[in-house]
Amino acid sequence: MNRWTHTVGATVVAVVLGTGLVAMAPAASPAVGAGSLSADPVGSTPSGGVTSIQMTPPALSVPVRDLLPGGDGGSAAGAAPQRVNPLADTADQGAGGTRNRANVPSDPLIVGRPSTRAAVRTPATNLVFDGTGNPLGCGTCSPPDTTGDVGPNHYIQLVNATKVAIYNKSGVLLKPAFDLSTLFSSLGGACYANDRGDPQVLYDPLADRWLLSQFTPKGANTLCFAISQTSDPLGAYYLYSFATPDFPDYFKVGVWPTGYYVGDNESTYAAYALDRTKMLAGLPATAVRVGDQTNLLMPADVDGTTAPSSAGGLFYTFKSKNYAPHSVPTDRLEVFQMTPDFSAGTAAFSTIATLPVTPFTFTVCGFMVFVCVPQKDTAQKVDSVSEWPMQRFAYRKLADRETLVGNFTVGGGTAAPGAAIRWFELGNTGSGWTLRQEGTQDLGDGLNRWMGSIAMDADGNIALAGEPRFNSAAGVVVETMVALVLARA
Numbered sequence: 001m002n003r004w005t006h007t008v009g010a011t012v013v014a015v016v017l018g019t020g021l022v023a024m025a026p027a028a029s030p031a032v033g034a035g036s037l038s039a040d041p042v043g044s045t046p047s048g049g050v051t052s053i054q055m056t057p058p059a060l061s062v063p064v065r066d067l068l069p070g071g072d073g074g075s076a077a078g079a080a081p082q083r084v085n086p087l088a089d090t091a092d093q094g095a096g097g098t099r100n101r102a103n104v105p106s107d108p109l110i111v112g113r114p115s116t117r118a119a120v121r122t123p124a125t126n127l128v129f130d131g132t133g134n135p136l137g138c139g140t141c142s143p144p145d146t147t148g149d150v151g152p153n154h155y156i157q158l159v160n161a162t163k164v165a166i167y168n169k170s171g172v173l174l175k176p177a178f179d180l181s182t183l184f185s186s187l188g189g190a191c192y193a194n195d196r197g198d199p200q201v202l203y204d205p206l207a208d209r210w211l212l213s214q215f216t217p218k219g220a221n222t223l224c225f226a227i228s229q230t231s232d233p234l235g236a237y238y239l240y241s242f243a244t245p246d247f248p249d250y251f252k253v254g255v256w257p258t259g260y261y262v263g264d265n266e267s268t269y270a271a272y273a274l275d276r277t278k279m280l281a282g283l284p285a286t287a288v289r290v291g292d293q294t295n296l297l298m299p300a301d302v303d304g305t306t307a308p309s310s311a312g313g314l315f316y317t318f319k320s321k322n323y324a325p326h327s328v329p330t331d332r333l334e335v336f337q338m339t340p341d342f343s344a345g346t347a348a349f350s351t352i353a354t355l356p357v358t359p360f361t362f363t364v365c366g367f368m369v370f371v372c373v374p375q376k377d378t379a380q381k382v383d384s385v386s387e388w389p390m391q392r393f394a395y396r397k398l399a400d401r402e403t404l405v406g407n408f409t410v411g412g413g414t415a416a417p418g419a420a421i422r423w424f425e426l427g428n429t430g431s432g433w434t435l436r437q438e439g440t441q442d443l444g445d446g447l448n449r450w451m452g453s454i455a456m457d458a459d460g461n462i463a464l465a466g467e468p469r470f471n472s473a474a475g476v477v478v479e480t481m482v483a484l485v486l487a488r489a
Contacts, residue, residue: 052345053287055242055274059186060282061226064166065234067183069176083383084249085368086265087325096323099366107412107420109358109440129171134163147391151203151210154233161197162214166233175234180214183226187239190216191224204255205305207280211253211260212237218247223262227279238282244270245291252391254299254313259340261313263297265388271297271315273340273347288340288347294326295319297336298389300404303455306397312339312348316393318408318422320362331359333424335404335433353433357424360440361411363387364419364450373419373448384409384419384450394455402428403436405462407452410440419448421466425456441466 087094134144144159155167158180166175180199184191193216200213210228221244226237246266254261260279262272270291278285297315302308315336319326335353340346364384365372372384386409393406404426413420420442427436441449447468454464 049291050346050349051245051289051291053242053272053289055240055285055287056187056189057284058279058282059184059188059239060229061183061186061237061239063234063236064164064175064178064183067175067178069178082370083368083385084247084265086268087367090325094325094367096325096367098323098363099369101366104361104411104418106414107360107410107422107440107442109422109438110412110414110420110442110444127169127171129167131157131167132159132163132165132177134159134161134177145197145199147199147201149201149203149210151205151231151233152208156201156203156210156212156233158199158201158212158214160199162195162199164199164201164212180212180224180226183212183237184224184239184241187224187241189241190220190222191239191241194220198249198251200251200253202253202255202301206255206257206302206307207276209280210237211255213251213253215248215251221245221247223248223251225260225274225279227282229282238279240274240279240285242287244289250296250388252298254301254393256300256302256313257307258311259313261299261315261338263299263315265296266291269293269296271299271336271338271349273313273338273342275340275342278342286342286345288342288345290338290347290349293317296388298391298393298406300395301392303394303396304458308395308397308402310337312337314338314352314393314395314404316404316406317389318357318360320360323362323367326362330356332356333406333426333435335426353426355426355433355435357422357435357438360422361418364409364411364413364448365417372417373450374416384448386410386419386450390452390454392453392455396456396458398458398460400429403456403460404428404433405454405456407454407464409450409452413440413442413448414444415442415446415448417448419450421449421452421464423452423454423462423464425462 146159148157157165162180163177164180165177167173179195181192181195196215196217198215202211208231210233212226214224216222222241225240229236249265251262251264259273259276264270268291270289272287272289274287275285295317297317300314316333318333319328321328321330333355337350337352339348363386370383371381373382389408396403407421407423410420410422411418420440422440424438425436426433449466449468452464452466456462
């Protein structure tokens with residue numbers, strides 16, 4: 001199964017990739033050896049102690065098919081909180097010279113490539129259908145932070161704050177939208193009392209299960225997890241929750257054989273490993289946490305049914321030499337490995353690769369500037385979320401190598417204010433992770449591109465989707481860029 005979806009607002013666009021796609025030759029970079037430049041030497045343990053966390057005793061939900069549409073009144077909907085600035089207590093609130101910049105340089109992976117842009121073709125979508133919305137969610141916000149994932153037979157969509165809708169792969173609604181909190185009635189507590197959003201849904205291809213999650217309001221500081229008891233997303237779920245030291249802003253989850261891994265933004269950036277084996281069995285489970293990181297960590301998420309060779313879960317982040325809080329000598333990607341020992345309540349956490357990349361402009365409008373990208377037919381501008389990696393950091397094991405693909409939003413695009421999507425592929429043939437290729441998606445058509453989503457299919461084709469935002473274009477457009485890998489066995 002080739003797994004890729006992208007959702008915008010209340011519309012779902014699903015693309016299943018195959019062979020024979022018209023491909024764009026990506027902006028290629030030579031392979032770069034792991035660990036060539038590093039503030040934390042490869043193999044070191046970055047600062048931040050390891051904390052063991054006991055989750056609440058698990059509970060079993062009622063089957064989803066028996067839940068009432070729209071919930072049974074157990075939840076308290078409310079506005080999803082604004083993103084939290086982890087550097088708010090510093091002298092310049094973390095601006096680091098990124099705000100009110102003049103003469104932002106053009107991204108070097110865009111300049112001088114008009115002939116290449118003209119050759120790009122987007123494959124036709126396999127299926128387009130209306131998804132769910134939530135007009136009363138997150139303080140009547142729009143778009144409602146739509147997210148979704150696809151399994152062998154189903155597509156699940158979540159929107160703030162927080163509705164869940166389940167479809168088959170023909171786009172037929174199998175379960176009318178329900179409040180995620182109502183699934184937690186047997187667990188009780190903050191997870192049942194609130195719907196606050198930033199939802200997560202992942203299909204676990206190694207276990208053929210589903211994971212649903214959201215956070216609770218500030219003050220409760222809890223992450224709520226539901227793991228399907230079987231492969232049927234309409235059945236019952238094992239329910240868990242655990243408290244975080246601070247509000248778990250922008251938390252993101254990845255599936256790995258040794259755990260469910262989480263990166264989030266608290267008063268510091270943190271990484272978590274959750275005992276996936278126990279959670280899949282509905283048994284009491286623990287988690288471990290590592291804090292004090294210097295940018296948000298995006299956990300790797302497995303595609304396909306071939307397990308990774310690494311025992312520990314992987315994370316990445318990106319850093320800029322021109323942003324002082326990052327304290328790095330070159331623009332780069334950093335890859336980390338977290339290997340938990342749940343019985344001992346500890347984990348090994350280390351930097352395993354530091355990979356220089358083509359220079360980029362860190363943030364579009366400045367660090368934690370939420371009013372940034374223009375929209376059509378309104379003066380209201382929206383957040384570019386360009387400080388942090390975009391979900392997912394997708395892993396796939398091919399015949400000749402392991403791969404990871406990711407993306408983040410950069411400045412220096414051709415539109416105003418200049419949002420563009422930097423994407424990359426990492427490869428590992430057994431001697432460590434290297435940068436295989438990278439590029440910046442910007443078609444020079446006056447549109448900003450941001451909030452990317454990327455994945456690789458079983459044939460090694462890469463799809464990148466983003467949200468072009470409009471100065472004059474009509475409607476929301478979801479486009480894909482398909483790039484062939486540089487080399488095949």
